[in-house]
Amino acid sequence: xxxxxxxxxxxxxxxxxxxxxxxxxxxxxxxxxxxxxxxxxxxxxxxxxxxxxxxxxxxxxxxxxxxxxxxxxxxxxxxxxxxxxxxxxxxxxxxxxxxxxxxxxxxxxxxxx
Amino acid sequence: xxxxxxxxxxxxxxxxxxxxxxxxxxxxxxxxxxxxxxxxxxxxxxxxxxxxxxxxxxxxxxxxxxxxxxxxxxxxxxxxxxxxxxxxxxxxxxxxxxxxxxxxxxxxxxx
Numbered sequence: 001x002x003x004x005x006x007x008x009x010x011x012x013x014x015x016x017x018x019x020x021x022x023x024x025x026x027x028x029x030x031x032x033x034x035x036x037x038x039x040x041x042x043x044x045x046x047x048x049x050x051x052x053x054x055x056x057x058x059x060x061x062x063x064x065x066x067x068x069x070x071x072x073x074x075x076x077x078x079x080x081x082x083x084x085x086x087x088x089x090x091x092x093x094x095x096x097x098x099x100x101x102x103x104x105x106x107x108x109x110x111x112x113x
Numbered sequence: 114x115x116x117x118x119x120x121x122x123x124x125x126x127x128x129x130x131x132x133x134x135x136x137x138x139x140x141x142x143x144x145x146x147x148x149x150x151x152x153x154x155x156x157x158x159x160x161x162x163x164x165x166x167x168x169x170x171x172x173x174x175x176x177x178x179x180x181x182x183x184x185x186x187x188x189x190x191x192x193x194x195x196x197x198x199x200x201x202x203x204x205x206x207x208x209x210x211x212x213x214x215x216x217x218x219x220x221x222x223x224x
Binding site for chain 2: 104
């Protein structure tokens with residue numbers, strides 16, 4: 001059973017460009033979570049999605065950030081008009097349901113130049 | 114506001130020793146407490162988790178101790194090995210919707 005897949009693993013964008021991060025959950029998992037990790041810090045929750053629905057986006061910045069989890073295909077975290085402060089590691093996690101273990105992917109390291 | 118406070122920030126332990134990492138929380142709605150291990154450049158990996166209906170859970174060399182009244186929980190790594198050198202995160206969740214993570218403890222086990 002393959003784990004959570006994320007791509008790309010590393011992404012470099014210039015200020016003002018768009019960053020698109022992809023996450024394929026573990027087989028059988030319908031719950032996806034996105035977290036951001038800044039250097040020397042813990043993970044900060046961004047958004048929780050189920051297929052075709054955003055369940056909780058309380059951790060998402062109000063502007064420039066959006067997420068989706070379509071019926072077919074991976075979950076996507078989109079950051080428009082990136083700024084230097086968006087440079088971080090973005091992790092996706094998946095779980096088979098609520099109140100159970102979340103399994104993390106290897107992360108996408110975004111660098112904004 | 115940090116929902117889960119973790120200490121120490123860094124820890125150095127001799128091989129064979131016991132590593133102890135502590136976490137504290139305030140929100141009594143939290144009902145699931147996992148610990149994650151993260152190596153540089155990798156995603157966090159679930160180590161062990163506990164729910165508040167038990168005071169201790171052991172899996173191999175890893176033990177979680179949970180004190181519901183004090184709202185504290187800790188990770189004990191027995192017989193610490195150099196391969197245990199990593200960053201450890203505690204977390205807490207009220208419903209499983211989102212996890213609140215501690216700020217991490219960098220563990221170094223000296224051979």
